[in-house]
Amino acid sequence: MSLEQTSSRTAAAEPASVSVEGLRIGYGALEVVKGLDLRVAQGEIITLLGPSGCGKTTTLRAIAGFVSPSHGAIRLHGRDVTDIAPNKRNIGLVFQGYALFPHMSVFDNVAYGLRMRKVPAPEIRERVERALKLVKLERFAERRPRELSGGQQQRVAIARAVVIEPAVLLLDEPLSNLDAKLRHEMRVELRRLLKEMGIASIFVTHDQEEAIVLSDRVVLMNEGRIEQEGTPQTMYNRPGSLFAAAFLGQANFLRGTVASLGADGTAIIDIDGDRFQAQACGGLKAGAPATLVVKCERLRLDRSGRSQAQCTFEAANFLGPSVQLQCSFKGQRLVGLLPASTEGGAMLEPGAPVTLSWGEADGLIFPRAD
Amino acid sequence: MSDLAAPNSIPGPRRRKRRFDAAHLALVAYVVLFVLFILAPLVVVVGSSFEPRELLRFPPQGLSLRWYYQALNSDLFVGAAWNSLIIAIFATLGALLLGVPAAYGLARFDFKGREAVSGLLNSPLLVPELVMGLALLQILAGLQIASSVLTLTLGHILICLPYVVRTINSAIVGVDRSVEEAAANLGAARWRIYLTILLPIIRPALYAAILFSFLMSFDNAVLSLFLVSARTSTLPISVYNYVQYSLDPAIAAVSTLLMAVSVVALFTVSRLVPLDRIKQ
Amino acid sequence: MLGAVGPACLYVVILLVLPFIYLVYLSLQEGGHGADQTAALSLANYVEIFTSRIYLESLWGTLQLGVAVTALTLLIGYPVAYYIAQSGSRFAMFTMAVIILPLFVSVVVRSFGWMILLGRQGNVNRMLMGLGFTDKPLQLLYTPGAVTVGLVHILAPLMILPIASVLRGLDPALREAASSLGASRAKVFWTVTLPLSLPGVAAGCVLVLAHVIAAFVLPALIGSDRVKLMATMIYQQVMTANNLPLGAALAVVMVVATFALLALAGFIARRHRV
Known part of the structure; x- marks a missing residue:
């Protein structure tokens, strides 16, 4: 129950x-x-x-x-x-x-x-x-x-x-x-x-x-x-x-368009050529503008997740127990919140290519109003 | 979703509930009475100045300006009014010259004896005017200095000074010190900061200080009583002397003119400064 | 730094402190006609003030009047202060203006107004006769009652403004907290609002009392000749009876009394800092 x-x-x-x-x-x-x-x-x-x-x-x-x-x-x-x-x-x-x-x-x-x-x-x-x-x-x-x-x-x-x-x-x-x-x-x-x-x-x-x-x-x-x-x-x-996604926790919002809708409650979003599968939320229509939401702490600094994004590293901010990784992906901001012990985080140079990934269940696609 | 207990009112639009507030009504009624009480003597003075007959009566039987013509033609009152005006202007100037720097010193510097200085500059408000007047009179008599507009002005500066100091001090304290510090950082000398930055910021307080000071001098009675002479008098004192012997609409007219100065001045201040920043 | 406050301080010292010291010096001379600088200093004047019946009556009368006026202004003024502090209405702002206005009108004019109101043909008498309370006009002027009413009128603002100021500064959450805990509006007032307004009440009382002690113009114009207040007594001794040393002594007593009052108030305020 x-x-x-x-x-x-x-x-x-x-x-x-x-x-x-x-x-x-x-x-x-x-x-x-x-x-x-x-x-x-x-x-x-x-x-x-x-x-x-x-x-x-x-x-x-x-x-x-x-x-x-x-x-x-x-x-x-x-x-x-x-x-x-x-x-x-x-x-x-x-x-x-x-x-x-x-x-x-x-x-x-x-x-x-x-x-x-x-x-x-x-x-x-x-x-x-x-x-x-x-x-x-x-x-x-x-x-x-x-x-x-x-x-x-x-x-x-x-x-x-x-x-x-x-x-x-x-x-x-x-x-x-x-x-x-x-x-x-x-x-x-x-x-x-x-x-x-x-x-x-x-x-x-x-x-x-x-x-x-x-x-x-x-x-x-x-x-x-x-x-x-x-x-x-x-x-x-x-x-x-x-609104709820933005209000609770810290999340990334990637703008794109709906490429296709799946039968099992998933959908595929096209962000400037790259495609990601994620959970469909709200009335999505193929071809309509949408936003992919991924919580910052769900991002991993490796290729272990099914959804992968080739980003450009910008800056890393040490927050104590965690490290905030600021990257840019197709001109949009992608921020990951990783445990401070994560390997490889400290060695990056601004402008270096880096891959961030997340599980398909971690992504939510919402329709976008604009 | 509904409760087990049957609802006794279905949620819907409600009348704007305004519980009949007897207590509040009674309070307002009381305040109205109080306002009438406060205004009564003033209204009566103004009203009876228009009485055409030679009777001091309110409400007046008609509307006549004869007493005003008489007052404005009276050498005694015009002379006294003139004196009051000059004294008030110069006393205000003197109080400003002395008081504004003092207020600045009190607000911006923390020195030993600051409390004592503050108390000293406040003391004319605490010492009975009667005593101040008496003491000054004795000093002047001892030094064989005759009463004049000058001595009156010097006495009035004493009365006006605390009002200037308090108003300006309060205003300067309210100005963030960092504004001056920023200017100093950019290379401005202290005097320039003072004149070109601080004074403009506290301009409303300056207006208030000027007008309070002017009115306190113009209306002053007790101190002036000791400092006037047969030749030199002020408007309030001339009214005071008159009413001890005769009561007629003429003096009501003069009093109304005296009040008019206050009202006009107050009205001007209230346009420039919020009224509830007055600290008595 | 000192240049800023120096001139003002010097001015007050020269025109207030030194003359006052001179006054104290005069008060220590033997009474009589004028001040005789060659006579020895003595406290004879002060002894006379505190032993002779006329002066004691004057002191006592002034004190009585002070307490009466203070109590009356408090009772009459507190509700007005409460209203001004609570209500944001236009009438409340108007009332505030009405209270402040008389402070900027000369006390002579305000006293004159009472002379018109309380005279034999004045409005109060006319109203009383019109309502049938009396056949002949009552003697209202030149009585202790007239002075009391007149002083209450003049000094009410001095009681109301400090109280209103304190009331306005009270955290409204305090009243809401009391209400949420079950207090009715009356209980909220008696258990929370009133106790927290006491500093304002004390300030108002001190101001009013100090001004009654020093009151001169109003009692001179509408007061009786039988019981003279201190201020009237001083003026008479100096101007009419030509007994300057005694007048000076009375003046010193007045100042000491005023400052003792202020010191007492300051002491109580410090002890009861909430």
């Missing part, structure tokens, strides 16, 4: 944590979200991914209740909250800047939601301490936010949002204010934490790497609509459009 089928079986058994139907935000020329349907199952982590302006943050804020939709409905645990104020939706919100109350201690920050719900003091103490232990900050209870590092502040923000046991956790680019190394560490840590607690979560990010690491399901948005959604593996390896 595929992953998608499993999740829909589970979902049918109980109401989704979050259900968004036909969401439209804005009017006329200023419409920011143009008809969006979304479901998040219990305990599921999804990411709204996309470039700035695609409507992902607006969608998140609508689920939170800070933005009113012009059409559509939002349900949390089956309850229609579309007209309900933010403070009555029982959501947990983690902001990009953490938004910790500077005039309160860490303890009071985390306890805030519980106090608003008039939870009795002993229970507050117990739950706050438990939440702080969960994020490993139990010894920082009496500190002020300004005394904490960025990573610590973020964990307080998370503790504050989860201690109230919300229906859903909404996180707006929670990691982008952290420095790179911390971000990498926190990604894994955050996923572990959320899975442990089993709260449905919706992340918003523009960082595709982050989306891939964090989520059970990635929802790629573009210009107010969902472009494609699926597991990180699917989104990465089987992008449904040129």
Whole structure:
């Protein structure tokens, strides 16, 4: 059973944590979200991914209740909250800047939601301490936010949002204010934490790497609509459009024309005389312009792949664990991302001929609009 | 794709929900009342200056300009107004000459005692004008220097200086240092950088400083009270002396003219500089 | 470098600091007629200020007025500051302009406006009689109430602007965070917005109080003769009673009080840096 089928079986058994139907935000020329349907199952982590302006943050804020939709409905645990104020939706919100109350201690920050719900003091103490232990900050209870590092502040923000046991956790680019190394560490840590607690979560990010690491399901948005959604593996390896292919990972885009279509879902693309067989995606027509997409790390510096391209070497950039090889092929750019230990990479001179190859399954052919 | 729980509303177009916000409405109503409160005395002064009869009354029974003609023909008020104008112009000039370099020094140099200098240049705003006036008067009396337009101007420079320093300092601090450094790198001498690069960039702040300084001098009352004499008076002081003995539309007309200067000046500033950059 | 700030500093020293020192010197002379430079210095004037009933009443009256005006401007002004900071509407911008405008109108003109409003034939009385609250015109001018109202009018902007400035600087995410955690709008205000606006409130209070201590023109025009404020007292002692040393001493007390207030405010601000 595929992953998608499993999740829909589970979902049918109980109401989704979050259900968004036909969401439209804005009017006329200023419409920011143009008809969006979304479901998040219990305990599921999804990411709204996309470039700035695609409507992902607006969608998140609508689920939170800070933005009113012009059409559509939002349900949390089956309850229609579309007209309900933010403070009555029982959501947990983690902001990009953490938004910790500077005039309160860490303890009071985390306890805030519980106090608003008039939870009795002993229970507050117990739950706050438990939440702080969960994020490993139990010894920082009496500190002020300004005394904490960025990573610590973020964990307080998370503790504050989860201690109230919300229906859903909404996180707006929670990691982008952290420095790179911390971000990498926190990604894994955050996923572990959320899975442990089993709260449905919706992340918003523009960082595709982050989306891939964090989520059970990635929802790629573009210009107010969902472009494609699926597991990180699917989104990465089987992008449904040129936009998706460009957004996730680094890829090469070689322009050519469709030479012929195969019966088994493959096609042959002609790039300036050279022909390559690859997976056909979308409505391809023989003779029509198309683009061949190959992920950079799929290229090999040898002839082991069925598809081979005679390129001219331009430059090699050392990236640490890998080497980026910039080549030119029929006047178009071809970039390979090879392990740094690859033989032969360092010895090349600019202008030297070099062969890059890839497997036929690694190539995707999409129709081209221009 | 639908939930098990039967949906009680079918997703579709929704009315633009604007919850009736009583609290917000009450706040706006309150602010309206407050605005009326603030404007009331000013409106009353302007309005009663048009009263044709010899009564100080608002709203006026008619619209007459006789009091304006009277004011503009009064040697006392015209002389005082003239003095105020001259003093304000020269006080502003003096405050600029002293204040702009000082603001630059405070903004660009980090020296020991910088806080003290900043406090010193700010002190005319903190020391009661009454005390400043009294102290100056005693010094002048002790040195046997008579009150004149010059002494008034010197006193007003003191009042205007902090406004110039604060406005210009704030503006210079907002200018990226690297602009000046780039110019210096290209070989420009400090003075040239100052005049040809920095001042043009902070031009809006300069306009603001000039106009604030001018108005603070023109409107000044308490300090001037100690520095005027029978021969030399300023417009606010002549109004002050007058209203202690008689209240009539004539003085309302003079006051309106005084206010008009402020409004015109403020209007000019607001065209050149965003209003919310004022730091009092 | 020093050439930049030097002239300005020198100017302030010559025209403010030195004259003030001279004033202190004068205050240490024996009271009487004029300043007698040959007499010995003494603190007699200060002793008199703090022991004699008239001066103590004046100090106390000024302080009372200061607290009253500060409290009133805070209560009246805070909602206005809140509105200006929150709302981007044109009316909010207009209100801001209305608040700033009087700061550039001479205090003489503003006081004159109150004289017209509060006179026996003034608008307030006419309105009260018209609404039937009273038969005869009330004595509104030349009362402590008139001075209080007038000072509130003049000093409200000084309270509103710092508060609005602080409120505007607050991260809107803080309010959203509180809301998402379950706080109603009122709760958000009391638990988040108000506490974080306190630096602005403190700044406003200090400004208003300092200006009340120094207030002269308004009380002179619409104040009563019975309880004299410090400023009025100083002016009288120097100009009318010809008791310069005592006036100078009162002036020094006024300055010391003002600076003590500022120092206290600065101290509290540093301790409670959020």
